[in-house]
Amino acid sequence: MKKSIAIDMDETVADTLSRHIEWYQQHFSVTLNKENMRGHRIYDVVPEAHLTTVRQFPHHPDFFKGLAIFDDAAEVIKELSQSYDIYFASAAMEYPSSFAAKYDWLKKHFPFISEMNYIFCGYKGMLNCDYLIDDSSRHIDVFSGQGYLFDAPHNQNETQYKRVCNTNQII
Amino acid sequence: MKKSIAIDMDETVADTLSRHIEWYQQHFSVTLNKENMRGHRIYDVVPEAHLTTVRQFPHHPDFFKGLAIFDDAAEVIKELSQSYDIYFASAAMEYPSSFAAKYDWLKKHFPFISEMNYIFCGYKGMLNCDYLIDDSSRHIDVFSGQGYLFDAPHNQNETQYKRVCNTNQII
Structure with a gap:
C-alpha cells in the first residue's frame, strides 16, 4: 500500500x-x-x-483565483504521485468564499490528482495521512503523522520543525 | 482526550x-x-x-440549499458534542457547486460546532477519527476507525455493518 x-x-x-x-x-x-x-x-x-x-x-471570492503556482510544483507532485497517494489539504473553512476558486485551481494545475483527494477542512489533526507538508506550524503541531514545514517568509524563525526549503526538496 | x-x-x-x-x-x-x-x-x-x-x-447550486434536517439531529449532536469531538465529513467534492449551500446549512443547524470541524472531501479513508456515521457503506469500507451505517432506504440490504436506525440511536 x-x-x-x-x-x-x-x-x-x-x-x-x-x-x-x-x-x-x-x-x-x-x-x-x-x-x-x-x-x-x-x-x-x-x-x-x-x-x-x-x-x-x-x-473576497476573487482573492484565491488564478494564484501563481510555485516553481516545479506540478512536476514534483506528478512525480511523487507515482509512489505516494497525494492529497491536497487546505484549511479552506477559514475562508468559505474561497471554495470554488481553490477547487478550480487544483483541477487546473494538478489534473492528474483526483478531486476525491481534495480536502477542504479546518483542523488538520483529523487527517489520516503519513506525511503533511504545510507552511503553518499550527497544522503540523496537531497532525498525527510526520509533518514538514514548507519554507515561507513568515515561518523563518520556527526552528523546531523538519523543513523543506522548496518544492524540489519534497522529493 | x-x-x-x-x-x-x-x-x-x-x-x-x-x-x-x-x-x-x-x-x-x-x-x-x-x-x-x-x-x-x-x-x-x-x-x-x-x-x-x-x-x-x-x-445545481440550489439542490443542497435548505434541506430538511432529520428529526432530533441538532439535539442529539449537541448532546454528543459534550463528550466527543464532532466533525461533519461530506463527500462534497462529488458536487463542487454544493460547497456554499453545505457550509451555510451546517452553520445554520449546528451553530455549536466550529466550522473548523467541517470536512469537505472525497475519499473518507483519510479521516483520522474514532467513529464514522455514514449512510454509504463505501465510505465505511475505507474508514480506518469504527464505522456505523446510518439507516437509509438505499442501504436496507446491506447487513454486514453495524447500523444506527435513527439519530437517537447514535447516542
Whole structure:
C-alpha cells in the first residue's frame, strides 16, 4: 500500500503571499517587500489602520483565483504521485468564499490528482495521512503523522520543525 | 482526550432524498415513494430516459440549499458534542457547486460546532477519527476507525455493518 502525503495549498504550492502583496499595493499604494517579512505574516507588518481591510482580502471570492503556482510544483507532485497517494489539504473553512476558486485551481494545475483527494477542512489533526507538508506550524503541531514545514517568509524563525526549503526538496 | 466522531451530511443528518424526490416530481410529474426505494438509490429506480437529468440535480447550486434536517439531529449532536469531538465529513467534492449551500446549512443547524470541524472531501479513508456515521457503506469500507451505517432506504440490504436506525440511536 502506498504511503500518503497531504499537501497544503496556500504558501506551499500556491503563491498566496504575492496576491496579498498585489492587493495591498492596489489598495494602499505601498509595495511590501517579502525580504522584510521574514518571521512575520502580512498582518504583523501592515499599519494597524490597514489591518481590517487586509484581513478581509482573503474573504473576497476573487482573492484565491488564478494564484501563481510555485516553481516545479506540478512536476514534483506528478512525480511523487507515482509512489505516494497525494492529497491536497487546505484549511479552506477559514475562508468559505474561497471554495470554488481553490477547487478550480487544483483541477487546473494538478489534473492528474483526483478531486476525491481534495480536502477542504479546518483542523488538520483529523487527517489520516503519513506525511503533511504545510507552511503553518499550527497544522503540523496537531497532525498525527510526520509533518514538514514548507519554507515561507513568515515561518523563518520556527526552528523546531523538519523543513523543506522548496518544492524540489519534497522529493 | 475526547474521542472523535465524523458525521456524514447527506442522508445522515440532511434529508437529501426528499429533495431528490421533490425535484423529480417537479421535472417529470411523477411522485416516487420512499417505500419502493428500499435497497435502491434514486438512480436505480427512475427510467433510463430520465437518468441524465436526475444525475444532474445535485450539480445545481440550489439542490443542497435548505434541506430538511432529520428529526432530533441538532439535539442529539449537541448532546454528543459534550463528550466527543464532532466533525461533519461530506463527500462534497462529488458536487463542487454544493460547497456554499453545505457550509451555510451546517452553520445554520449546528451553530455549536466550529466550522473548523467541517470536512469537505472525497475519499473518507483519510479521516483520522474514532467513529464514522455514514449512510454509504463505501465510505465505511475505507474508514480506518469504527464505522456505523446510518439507516437509509438505499442501504436496507446491506447487513454486514453495524447500523444506527435513527439519530437517537447514535447516542
